[in-house]
Amino acid sequence: MKHTFVLFLSLILLILPGCSAEKSSAETAKKTLTIYSTMSTDSERDTFRKLAAAFEKEHRDIRVSLHFPGNDYENMMRVRMAANDLPDLFDTHGWGKIRYGEYTADLRDMDWTQDLDPNLNSILKNKSGKVYAYPINQAKDGLAYNRNILDQYGIDPPETMDDFMKALRMIKEKSKGSIVPFWFAGYDKSSFAQYYDQFATPLLITDPAHNEKKQLTNGTFHWSKFTYLSDTLKQMQKEKLLNIDAVTAKKSQLIELMAQNKIAFTMQGGTLGQDVAQINSKVKVGIIPTPAIHAGDDPIWIGGERYTLAAWKDSPHVKEAKEFISFMARPANAKQMAEATSLPSGLTNVKADIFYANDYDHYRDVKVEPYFDRLYLPNGMWDVLGTAGQELAADILTPQEISKKLGREYKRLREQSETQGAENNE
Known part of the structure; x- marks a missing residue:
């Protein structure tokens, strides 16, 4: 019996490596x-x-x-x-x-x-x-907004920057300051970078009379023309149309505040609407294209x-x-x-x-424009835009100083990119 077991065990040991080898193969x-x-x-x-x-x-x-x-x-x-x-x-x-x-x-x-x-x-x-x-x-990025608030105050979704500013002022006035007209999660600097990047396209690209594609591409763009966006953001802050904690607020706060009807507009899209609905199904979040800046121009999606x-x-x-x-x-x-x-x-x-x-x-007929930084700015400018927004909102730099800083960084990063490109081609 003992010899039979040893023979059986030997056969098993012979078979197993073969199976393993087949599986491994x-x-x-x-x-x-x-x-x-x-x-x-x-x-x-x-x-x-x-x-x-x-x-x-x-x-x-x-x-x-x-x-x-x-x-x-x-x-x-x-x-x-x-x-x-x-x-x-x-x-x-x-x-x-x-x-x-x-x-x-x-x-x-x-x-x-x-x-x-x-x-x-x-x-x-x-x-x-x-x-x-x-x-x-x-991606189709624009402005996310609280439908309930706009309906309550009889405000149409804005199509121009002028209409947007009027809407923000009306929300502040009619809510007596209880609702934040335009909310930023500035602790993450990408919130400010998104503002600059998204509104740069209607400012500098889509309107034929203000088209700076060539200058941005060949490096001759005058950054004083960018100051409008900083001026506008600073004006919003001065009029208390932004959240007081715009520099320190975190994205994690957004969903809960929107679900409590405390925010009218924000730049956050993605899953915001459905996330808010899970907390408060009565709050309806919508999204609209980025408003036009120049008279006669049309709203656009950015993406x-x-x-x-x-x-x-x-x-x-x-x-x-x-x-x-x-x-x-x-x-x-x-x-x-x-x-x-x-x-x-x-x-x-x-x-x-x-x-x-x-x-x-x-808004299916609204044109989609590529992200501004991906076409017209050197690699690394996104972080610069975000930091600039934080510095503006924190009163560290003025709108004019922001433009000068962006111009310096734009030149530095372009030169760095060209140098790296030359090295890679050697």
Whole structure:
């Protein structure tokens, strides 16, 4: 009996390594697609993970490795670009052409490109027709507002800066100061950067009589023309149209205050409306395009690409990367991702059920302009804009001093960018 057991055990030991080797061989045979994304919320990431798992079930020979580096994303990608060692698929987060263009495979031959929203053409395509990335969704930034408050005081959503200022003053007067007309989460300097970046487009780009594209592009722009935005923001502060704690307020306060009907306007979009509704379903949050500044000009959406998938042109798995993009571009899958991110799809054949769907439909004919800093400012200016806003609101610098500072930083960062570009080409 003892000899029988030893023989049986020996057979088991002989069989097990073989099974293990077969399994290991099967796993090794799989091709791994590495994907880096800037998605930040749990709902966005969870939906992306579920779709990636569904793709793996359809493609047994492909494994998907998802990465969400968070705040380290940009620095990580710069290092990888310098080494020409990018992920198989990656998020261009607004820089599809300018920053990542030379690293991306051309996607023009893919079926979904026939349904690419024309608003994204200037951002994701070049003149020869190259398509740089697949848009998982698209940003349309404007002003978020409390419908209840505007309805209560008989105020129409403003279409011009003059109308916006009148609306803010009326809200302050009629609420006797109990409602903040325009709320900033200035502890995070991106709140001020968003103000400058968003309103710079109607100030300097969209009106033909005040078009500074050429000057901004060739470096001859006079920053005194930017002072209007600082003057306006400072005037709002002097008239107490902003929250008193605009420099120290945190984004985490916004949802609760809006749900208590204590805020009329803010620059925060995204999931704000649905987050407020979960706390107080009676409060209705809407979104409107960015008001025009010059007489005769029209309101605009600010945005373009938000989350994307670009394929690294030198990836050993470009074919598989395109298969994954095709999978994500299926209408049902594209709809899931758009709804998870609370933003419109980048495809015209996908209608997502998102919180601001009615607003986006109402303003469907309003033009979408790219983010100002992505087209006209050197890398690093976003942080400069944010800090400038904090310094203005804290009475550290005057509007004129802000413009001088922006001019100096603009020149410094342009020169730095040109130097780095020259070094990379050597």
